[in-house]
Amino acid sequence: MSVLNPFKLRMRGADAGKQGIQVKAKSGSVRSRSRIMLAMGVVFAVYGTIGGRLVQLGMTGEPVVALPQTRPTASRPDILDRNGQVLATDIKTASLFAEPRRIVDIDEAIEKLQTVLPDLDYTQTYRKLDSQAGFVWLRRQLSPRQQADILALGIPGMGFRTEKRRFYPGGSTASHILGLVNIDNKGIAGMEKYIDDQGLADLQALGLAGPDTLEPVKLSIDLRAQHVLHDELADALERYHAIAAAGAVINARTGEILAMASLPDYDPNNPYNALEKDRLNRVSAGVFEMGSTFKLFTTAMALDSGKIGLNSTFDASKPMRIGGFTINDFHGKRRVLSVPEIFIYSSNIGTAKMAEVIGVEGHRAFLKKAGLLDRMQTELPEVATPTEPKEWKRLHSITISYGHGVATTPLQTAVAAAAMVNGGKLFPPTFLPRTEEEAEQIAQQVISPETSAKIRYLFRLNVETGSGKRAEAQGYYVGGKTGTAEKVVNGRYSNNKRFNAFIAAYPSNDPDYVVAIVVDEPEGEKPGMAATSGLNAAPIAGNVIRRTAALLGVEPDFSHESGALLVSYQ
Structure with missing residues (x-):
């Protein structure tokens, strides 16, 4: 039996313990390596995800902002005068929008914007930018300078959209003819609205109205005549x-209307005051009692009836009394007057007696045939409807004969x-x-050519010897009729407020053009001077004719002037 060596046993135990330590160390190392690999995997996964997203964003453009479909920009055709001069055209402009969800500091953004747009409302703008909307308008139709200045501010979350803006090179010169467009370039007044109503709005809705497709x-309108008329009216004010x-x-x-203006007016490029009451288009959208200009129609009616001739006479020696009213003359001659004298002296009494020869029914029928009692038909949307008595009686016919009791538009009267x-x-x-051929096809014969010739004679006679003397323009045979009407104030005729008118035609022997001028509540040109039509409306008409006749192709004729001209050749 062998005896175990205790030393060897101890050594063997020590070896066994060493081996156990080695096994435990190996196991711990494996676990540490696994943890490291796991952590590295997580890190690589996170950064890989971030990197992939960055690559995706780098390859994707800016997110498309959904612009509001209720306010599309729309092209409009140019508007030209009869000679090809541009009256209205489209220009490109920038409009400022914001994406509220991208605005970092609302207060700072507004403060910066107000350095360029000082009139920007702080409260309203803050409310827009504080919303969760993806798109809001901040300011439409900026100037190029404003756009550049805002860009220089570098405000995140804001951008510009190119739109079209209507531009009127002549400013206010033809504003009541051309009309207006709204912020979205849609016609809302004047010929701009007429163009939309003729199909432009439908083309725009279908996306077929482009700058290259619109004629x-x-x-x-003749822009030259329009400028002269506008200038003379501005001077008259x-x-x-x-x-x-x-x-x-x-x-x-x-x-054809060659020119039409009404002052005060407005600038369609900045129509902030276009809706003010005193800027009404008085030519076609206002109705007025036209005063003695209506004697023209009473005289034409009487002559055309065949019951009265140029040599007929009427007693104007004393006032007429009817229904408690007295009909008198402004500057009465107090004697029997012939038809030409009634016309050039503008006798209310004589004109009323001519109307009585025709009768109430015949009088109204004539005015209706002449287009003075119905709403005028033309392209311009702003046209007023005339007013007349609900029931015509003898007194109505008498007062209407000299221009009181029926209110029409000045354009209607001129036509x-x-x-x-x-x-x-x-x-x-x-x-x-x-x-002229197209006009002949739609013409309505309202009086005979023979009657018209007599009216032309009376027109010329009134400028030569009557109240229209100041309308004379040498070489153009101007004829015309004055009208001074008392305005109705608080239901009664006022003695010191007048609405003056003058209707001119030239050359009066065979007229090419008719010029109508009205002046609302004029005063004497100088202290102590009267303010009747012959002293203001008539000279304005004469100035317009003098300045526009040659432009419109009317050659002056001086052959009627007596006396020889001495010409010296040196």
């Missing part, structure tokens, strides 16, 4: 201290006057080009 719209002045130039052979002097043909007025 320009040519008007009958100052010279006669009037609250308003207006007028029109009409082609007597076609019914009817053109029919009285052009051979008796009534042409519907138009703001679009029209040839």
Whole structure:
């Protein structure tokens, strides 16, 4: 039996313990390595995800902002005058928008914007930017300078959209003809609205209205004549201290409107005051009692009836009394007057007696045939409807004969006057080009050519010897009729507030054009001077004719002047 060596046993135990330690150390190392690998995997996964997202964002463009479909930009055709001069056109402009969800500091953003747009409302803008909307308008139609200055501010979350803006090179010169567009370039007044109503709005809705697909719209307006008329009316406001002045130039052979203006007006490029009451288009959208200009129609009616001739006479020696009213003359001659004298002296008594020869029914029928009692038909949307008594009686016929009791538009009066002097043909007025052949097809004969010739004679006689002397323009045979109407104030006729008018035609032997001028509440040009039509509306018409006749192709004729001209050749 062998005896175990205790030393060897101890050694063997020590070896066994060493081996156990080695096994435990190996196991711990494996676990540590696993933890490291796991941590590295997690780190690589996180950074890989971030890197992949960055690559995706780098390859993707800016997110598309959904612009509001309720406010599309729309192209409009150019508007030209009859000679091809641009009256209205589209220009490109920038509009500022914001994406509220991208705004970092609202207060700072608004403060910066106000350095460029000082009128920007802080509260309203803050409310817009504090919303969760993806898109809000901040300011439409900025100037290039404003756009550049805002860009230089570097405000995140804001951008610009290119839109179209209507531009009127002539400013206010033809504002009441051209009208207006709204912020979205849609026509809301004047010929701009007419163009939309003729199909432009439908083309825009279908996306077919582009700058390359729209033909320009040519008007009958002559920009040169329009400028002259506007200039003379502006001068009249100052010279006669009037609250308003207006007028029109009409082609007597076609019914085309060559010029039309009403002051005060507005600038369609900045129409902040366009809706103010005193900026009404008085030519077509206002109705007025036209005073003694209506004697033109009473005289034409009487002559055309065959019951009265140029040699007929009427007793105007004393006032007429009817229904408690007294009819008197402003500057009565207090004697028997012939028809030409009634016309040039503007006798209320004589005119009333001529109307009585025709009778109430015949009087109203004539005015209706002349287009003075119905709403005028033309392209311009702003056209007023005339007013007349609900029931015509003898007293109504008498007062209407000299221009009180029926209110019409000045343009309507001028159109009817053109029919009285052009051979008796009534042409519907138009703001679009029209040839004489086209006009003849739609003309309505309202008086005979023979009656029209007599009216032309009376027109010329009134400028030569009557109240229209100051309308004379040498070489153009101007004829015309004055009208001074007392305005109705608080239901009664005022003694010191007048609405003056003058209707001119030239050359009066065979008129090419009719010029109508009205002056609202004029005062004397100088202290102590009267303020009747012959002293203000008539000279304005004469100035317009003098400055526009040659431009419109009317050559002066001095052959009627007596006396020889001495010419010296050196």
